[in-house]
Amino acid sequence: MDEKQLDIEVENALVQGLAELAELVAIPSVAAQPDSPMLAGAEKVAALLRTHGMEAHLIPTNGGPPVVYGEDRSAGADAPTILFYNHYDVQPAEPYNLWDSDPWTLRVTDGIAYARGVSDDKGHITCRLMALDALRATHGGHLPVNVKFVIEGEEEVASVHLPEWIEEHANILAADVCIWEFGGVDEAGRPEIICGLRGIAYFELHSQTLAYDAHSGVGGSLFPNAAWRLIWALATLKDVNEKILLPGHYDAVVPASEYDISLLDALPNAAQEAYLKQEFNLTEFLGNATGTEFQRRMVFEPTCTICGLESGYQGAGAKTVLPSKAMAKVDFRLVPDQDPLKVRDSLRAHLDAKGFHDIEIVFLGGQRPGRVDPRHPMVTLAAKTAKEVYEKDPLLIPLVGGSGPIHPFAVGLRQPIVTCGVGYPGTRAHAPNENLRLTDLILGAKHTARFLLALSKGQGKG
Amino acid sequence: MDEKQLDIEVENALVQGLAELAELVAIPSVAAQPDSPMLAGAEKVAALLRTHGMEAHLIPTNGGPPVVYGEDRSAGADAPTILFYNHYDVQPAEPYNLWDSDPWTLRVTDGIAYARGVSDDKGHITCRLMALDALRATHGGHLPVNVKFVIEGEEEVASVHLPEWIEEHANILAADVCIWEFGGVDEAGRPEIICGLRGIAYFELHSQTLAYDAHSGVGGSLFPNAAWRLIWALATLKDVNEKILLPGHYDAVVPASEYDISLLDALPNAAQEAYLKQEFNLTEFLGNATGTEFQRRMVFEPTCTICGLESGYQGAGAKTVLPSKAMAKVDFRLVPDQDPLKVRDSLRAHLDAKGFHDIEIVFLGGQRPGRVDPRHPMVTLAAKTAKEVYEKDPLLIPLVGGSGPIHPFAVGLRQPIVTCGVGYPGTRAHAPNENLRLTDLILGAKHTARFLLALSKGQGKG
Numbered sequence: 060m061d062e063k064q065l066d067i068e069v070e071n072a073l074v075q076g077l078a079e080l081a082e083l084v085a086i087p088s089v090a091a092q093p094d095s096p097m098l099a100g101a102e103k104v105a106a107l108l109r110t111h112g113m114e115a116h117l118i119p120t121n122g123g124p125p126v127v128y129g130e131d132r133s134a135g136a137d138a139p140t141i142l143f144y145n146h147y148d149v150q151p152a153e154p155y156n157l158w159d160s161d162p163w164t165l166r167v168t169d170g171i172a173y174a175r176g177v178s179d180d181k182g183h184i185t186c187r188l189m190a191l192d193a194l195r196a197t198h199g200g201h202l203p204v205n206v207k208f209v210i211e212g213e214e215e216v217a218s219v220h221l222p223e224w225i226e227e228h229a230n231i232l233a234a235d236v237c238i239w240e241f242g243g244v245d246e247a248g249r250p251e252i253i254c255g256l257r258g259i260a261y262f263e264l265h266s267q268t269l270a271y272d273a274h275s276g277v278g279g280s281l282f283p284n285a286a287w288r289l290i291w292a293l294a295t296l297k298d299v300n301e302k303i304l305l306p307g308h309y310d311a312v313v314p315a316s317e318y319d320i321s322l323l324d325a326l327p328n329a330a331q332e333a334y335l336k337q338e339f340n341l342t343e344f345l346g347n348a349t350g351t352e353f354q355r356r357m358v359f360e361p362t363c364t365i366c367g368l369e370s371g372y373q374g375a376g377a378k379t380v381l382p383s384k385a386m387a388k389v390d391f392r393l394v395p396d397q398d399p400l401k402v403r404d405s406l407r408a409h410l411d412a413k414g415f416h417d418i419e420i421v422f423l424g425g426q427r428p429g430r431v432d433p434r435h436p437m438v439t440l441a442a443k444t445a446k447e448v449y450e451k452d453p454l455l456i457p458l459v460g461g462s463g464p465i466h467p468f469a470v471g472l473r474q475p476i477v478t479c480g481v482g483y484p485g486t487r488a489h490a491p492n493e494n495l496r497l498t499d500l501i502l503g504a505k506h507t508a509r510f511l512l513a514l515s516k517g518q519g520k521g
Numbered sequence: 522m523d524e525k526q527l528d529i530e531v532e533n534a535l536v537q538g539l540a541e542l543a544e545l546v547a548i549p550s551v552a553a554q555p556d557s558p559m560l561a562g563a564e565k566v567a568a569l570l571r572t573h574g575m576e577a578h579l580i581p582t583n584g585g586p587p588v589v590y591g592e593d594r595s596a597g598a599d600a601p602t603i604l605f606y607n608h609y610d611v612q613p614a615e616p617y618n619l620w621d622s623d624p625w626t627l628r629v630t631d632g633i634a635y636a637r638g639v640s641d642d643k644g645h646i647t648c649r650l651m652a653l654d655a656l657r658a659t660h661g662g663h664l665p666v667n668v669k670f671v672i673e674g675e676e677e678v679a680s681v682h683l684p685e686w687i688e689e690h691a692n693i694l695a696a697d698v699c700i701w702e703f704g705g706v707d708e709a710g711r712p713e714i715i716c717g718l719r720g721i722a723y724f725e726l727h728s729q730t731l732a733y734d735a736h737s738g739v740g741g742s743l744f745p746n747a748a749w750r751l752i753w754a755l756a757t758l759k760d761v762n763e764k765i766l767l768p769g770h771y772d773a774v775v776p777a778s779e780y781d782i783s784l785l786d787a788l789p790n791a792a793q794e795a796y797l798k799q800e801f802n803l804t805e806f807l808g809n810a811t812g813t814e815f816q817r818r819m820v821f822e823p824t825c826t827i828c829g830l831e832s833g834y835q836g837a838g839a840k841t842v843l844p845s846k847a848m849a850k851v852d853f854r855l856v857p858d859q860d861p862l863k864v865r866d867s868l869r870a871h872l873d874a875k876g877f878h879d880i881e882i883v884f885l886g887g888q889r890p891g892r893v894d895p896r897h898p899m900v901t902l903a904a905k906t907a908k909e910v911y912e913k914d915p916l917l918i919p920l921v922g923g924s925g926p927i928h929p930f931a932v933g934l935r936q937p938i939v940t941c942g943v944g945y946p947g948t949r950a951h952a953p954n955e956n957l958r959l960t961d962l963i964l965g966a967k968h969t970a971r972f973l974l975a976l977s978k979g980q981g982k983g
Contacts, residue, residue: 261839270802276923279824286827294756340732362741365748367833377723377885423839461738
């Protein structure tokens with residue numbers, strides 16, 4: 060039987076997979092830090108793709124590190140085509156002193172691998188390559204499906220140049236399904252199939268009212284205060300009931316459908332609520348949300364979060380200074396079908412209308428939200444194959460709170476998105492001691508391979 | 522003629538005065554910094570008072586550094602009594618690299634002395650002692666008036682313990698007039714006679730909503746955001762037209778009288794406006810204030826200044842964090858007859874009434890405003906003797922924007938307050954390269970001596 064042999068070949072691919080993962084994590088490809096070896100990271104990934112039988116090369120972006128593009132289309136025009144979206148950039152490793160071992164050296168202990176990027180996202184690249192090796196091994200050295208890889212170098216810095224790159228290269232990116240860069244299991248080992256990501260629009264607001272800070276005894280009633288200007292402006296953005304006050308901000312919002320609600324209802328709400336309350340020392344959530352409404356509110360509501368505030372004197376004691384400058388960082392999470400560029404324009408128009416022409420807006424980046432219908436046959440197939448591999452009922456998650464470059468794939472290229480992967484709640488992506496359980500690596504690769512095998516057999520069609 | 526000889530004796534006192542000033546500034550008596558040699562500073566001052574013929578000793582405060590109390594009451598019960606209020610503490614010298622020479626070593630170049638405290642306030646102590654020496658020299662070794670010194674060690678940290686100390690020692694502090702710790706000339710060399718100080722109430726507002734910072738993608742619509750709570754709370758304190766919204770905040774305000782307005786009208790408004798506009802790069806002042814209204818608004822309006830804001834992420838780029846903590850520093854300047862303790866209580870009641878029970882208020886200190894009637898005979902005498910010394914019409918200033926412990930003297934001890942001193946607009950008190958022009962030191966000492974001499978002749982009575 061194909062599936063059993065496939066599983067065995069995945070397991071056989073582990074040793075080489077770990078050796079390659081060690082080479083990948085040894086390159087500190089931190090997109091956020093200017094001197095990082097991004098090109099070396101890209102070249103290593105391209106070389107690995109070639110090692111695994113693909114054509115691969117670097118394609119420049121308009122201002123960022125290159126995208127690694129790889130493909131093996133030898134299965135022919137009648138076979139389905141799968142596009143893998145991944146990234147070779149990683150989060151910074153700082154603070155180093157909180158790591159138990161060097162973040163740029165793969166360490167494997169008690170069945171767990173540690174290093175920066177071991178899960179997010181280099182471990183997922185390894186997972187895909189192990190799955191492809193297993194498929195080749197069970198198909199006489201050939202892949203039974205066509206595959207394409209888009210492995211970018213800016214996912215951790217909001218994929219600034221990727222949407223434009225995808226638009227420009229849409230002609231080579233056609234595929235029947237896109238396998239997203241992440242996935243994995245929940246606390247109970249149930250596989251999670253994630254069907255959407257929120258968008259984001261991130262701004263800095265700046266106020267400057269004076270050439271330099273003044274003495275509050277002199278300027279208090281004569282000089283405009285940058286901190287006051289900023290506070291008054293911010294207070295017009297959202298009311299104490301969490302309603303965002305930008306005109307028309309909710310116009311494009313597509314509410315959760317009845318089917319979405321039924322999916323949220325099936326999630327392990329009580330456990331998640333209890334965990335968050337204990338972790339953050341909360342007695343209740345905003346709006347007293349609980350149960351399905353807790354899940355709905357977490358992801359289907361647009362948000363406006365102040366991420367940072369800075370002005371004047373922050374040290375100990377009473378310094379009587381009147382600040383010349385003030386700054387706020389503000390993050391809007393967007394739900395389908397909100398658009399970060401419209402939020403940018405509407406924020407400017409709103410501040411102007413409220414008399415805050417003096418508040419400067421710096422747009423630090425945006426991503427559009429994107430979803431795939433959880434009833435899409437590809438999602439159903441991903442769930443079915445997950446159940447076979449994990450032997451547990453998968454969780455279908457209609458939307459998650461975070462953001463990523465899903466829109467250019469899901470909407471721009473009209474590709475259904477599915478997730479399968481190697482993550483788990485303790486993976487510590489973005490944090491010190493990022494880790495990967497080898498059992499998750501094997502299960503993720505098996506799931507990937509099984510999904511591709513099922514596609515090769517004509518499953519997953521509408 | 523007494524006055525001419527007095528002037529000569531003041532000039533004769535300069536060399537010893539500078540030598541003593543050098544000893545004073547060599548002690549870094551920075552009240553704000555915990556390891557400062559405050560006791561050594563107090564003892565040095567007491568020793569100097571003894572050198573100049575006074576009895577002097579340190580009197581403890583209830584928790585702060587001691588007050589240096591000195592007196593020479595040998596003029597007898599029929600002679601008037603003058604109380605000098607000064608302070609031996611100084612501002613921190615930081616940042617050291619902006620000083621042209623060591624801040625704790627007196628340097629005299631081109632007729633200007635440089636060091637921390639050379640003006641604020643050790644130079645004023647020297648000024649008083651030079652004046653007393655000159656009076657003794659012209660009166661057979663005796664003072665023609667009784668003098669008392671109250672030299673505290675916490676003026677730069679809001680004189681926290683002085684009001685209580687004055688209340689406890691009121692029995693020894695009786696005097697006909699109090700000579701304040703500062704004074705001097707404006708840009709044009711005109712002597713300024715200052716007749717009042719605003720009060721202050723300084724607070725930190727704290728919000729904490731979570732055990733630690735959360736990810737904005739998860740918590741954005743479920744977790745209370747400390748920065749938002751603080752912003753909403755602050756926005757209830759003052760509106761965009763600068764009206765303070767605490768209930769009853771203006772009830773105790775005594776408006777500027779017609780006479781006050783006439784004094785403000787006589788000040789060099791145009792020059793001051795032009796200077797501030799250029800210095801701070803302003804095209805207009807709040808409320809378009811100009812002329813007499815500019816002066817009135819500067820000092821006769823209560824203020825509410827945000828001095829500092831801090832929350833969440835302040836570094837470069839887009840960090841999607843939901844802050845668990847936020848802090849604001851807020852300074853209310855008070856005009857007669859507002860009371861900082863009432864502001865403290867009203868701020869708590871207001872935040873509670875607006876639903877912000879969760880905002881913690883830390884009261885960092887307060888001082889009550891205080892004034893003397895600019896037509897008081899003592900003020901008139903200070904102005905008359907100033908005109909004789911400076912040979913320019915003095916400026917009578919009914920109130921200044923800054924704060925100090927004037928209330929316990931002016932109201933608690935019912936003493937008229939007058940100013941005479943050694944300051945000028947370039948003195949850089951509180952800043953690097955604090956300096957004292959020796960001509961100002963001599964003029965300030967002459968003014969002090971002439972004022973005391975006039976008192977000894979029976980002038981200044983109602």
